[in-house]
Amino acid sequence: MVQVPRPGKAPTSADVARAAGVSRTTVSFVLNNVPGSGISEATREKVLAAVRKLGYSPNAGARALRAGTSNLVLYAMPRWPLGHTIHTLLERTRDALAERGLVLIVHGDRNLTGMEAARGWAELRPRAVIADSCRCTRESVAMLRQHGVHTVVLVGEEAVPYAPTVVFQQRRVGGVAAEHLVKEGHRRIAGIVPLGDLSEAGELRYAGLQDVADADPSLELTRVEMPFDHDRALAVARAWAASENRPTAVFAYNDEFAALMMRALRDVGLSVPGDVAVVGVDDTPLCELVTPRLTSVALHSTNFAEMHVKVLMEQLDRTLGDEPPVVPEHEPVLVRRDSA
Amino acid sequence: MVQVPRPGKAPTSADVARAAGVSRTTVSFVLNNVPGSGISEATREKVLAAVRKLGYSPNAGARALRAGTSNLVLYAMPRWPLGHTIHTLLERTRDALAERGLVLIVHGDRNLTGMEAARGWAELRPRAVIADSCRCTRESVAMLRQHGVHTVVLVGEEAVPYAPTVVFQQRRVGGVAAEHLVKEGHRRIAGIVPLGDLSEAGELRYAGLQDVADADPSLELTRVEMPFDHDRALAVARAWAASENRPTAVFAYNDEFAALMMRALRDVGLSVPGDVAVVGVDDTPLCELVTPRLTSVALHSTNFAEMHVKVLMEQLDRTLGDEPPVVPEHEPVLVRRDSA
């Protein structure tokens, strides 16, 4: 049972020392396994027993205050919904950090950017910060460094000169899809941009389509803004059914939108991929479950996670002022099935 | 640009005081808006200017050390994969906490339980901890309280006497599905238990089927352990096609497993729901996208999130020793479509 030296207050190392009948110094030596501080096995045991008895857990704040650095690694929650990619990423990162005695913390603030965000992160004086590059300016990164954050790793569309960036291009997702469709001979392509939470990523992916269209004037791009809603999808499909120069292919924002469109297209009598080809994104299990099987752009979340962990670890090892870091690129890959 | 009073070290309130030409006390008064400490508008401005100039951000650890309590609320990352439910929950909780000046932190450790886990959480001396009830024992909760954690809110299958619990019954998910199937006249029901990450929740949902079967001896329950894999699904479907007393209904762990089974069943010539009815879980968009449309048990993540936030806020307001809290129940709801 947990003993209560001072009700409502957490036990301190002094409490442990008192309970074990030793000095605070001794407690500290035992708990931190300080080498070369000949502690007898007997006292060691006494101290550990007292720790267990009191349920002692060191105060991380005080420890960090004294040490000048914490063992926290702060991951700023990304703007887009938490999906499988993030899940894998967190899992791997946590494990890798745990091996070094570092603790992964996901910071909840999702609305603040730039200096505002950095100030909140800096309050915790973390060892490292991982954040979307779109939420970090040169100033905010400098601020973090100023606050003793040894490592800053960004994730985003493109590398910035002031911090190592793991490039993860939403934009290329659209590009890869468009390139495939062009190669298949499509000339009129529609791109879906979702409304709501997903619109930010949606714009980026659509911009990728636009990149390809800009390079090839014979392409005709149609932008379709749409919530995830069967009726809206039906309306779009109906319009296309009635039009003689409808798009011959549609890049849906993700696999779910793609499935939604496929259903709507079929509902109005258009065939997939015969009349309209469809490409999704994420390569989810859904792709195999719909008819026809869905062609999809894969983000390879496992690869991404590993790459991310690698960069983070390199940065943690790096002593301030080393050579600039590598910035891996992560190219999405088209997984071809039947729908396009 | 960020000024550097002492390179590599974060600016302190003393630095701010120096830069503003005032005392540390004054800085503190200004930053904490201490009432009744007549600070002239001029000095106020000077201090704030210095804060901006230095990029000062208070050391949360030191502040907590002094105050005896932090403004952190720790959410221990749940064991099962982060999905839409968790996403909504975090979003709502963060907003509600932000209104009180509290910061939501998601703690990465996912493998530790009981005392081990509690020790890690306690190190940060958070104001509140939210965790899966299955990772908390009576002792570990007592330990947290001992360490000044004012509020502990659990989420899990059933209420425990030592902490307020938001009841969220995976088990009832299976129960609700089974009750529906029984009402529809099914007597031989199969339940899928996924392998891997999802097995923990899978066992609970299957136990819900078992509850119903236990109460009705005429029911015949078949347990199917299965990874998410088309070939394995096909094998199961083939076996059923060849058997004269195959299950007439299958409770799939979630919508994706349900869709996988539906496809496999159709592939081997069995009709849905004619030969075999199928029920999924989560009421995802997928339900409307497959043929036939999928009947699913909905968890109503928005309701859940609101309920969760409500309980958390009540607990935060509660002064230690108040009356025991309400423990809302959250009943899953069957959304009927065509597949069962």
Add this chain to the structure above:
DNA sequence: TTGTACGCGTTATCAA
């Protein structure tokens, strides 16, 4: 209005 001084919990240094 402002400065001085103390203590929160840890750990490192130094002397015993």
Add this chain to the structure above:
DNA sequence: TTGATAACGCGTACAA
């Protein structure tokens, strides 16, 4: 082996 002491950054009671 151990015990006293100082310092980390912050907030505040108290005195000026």
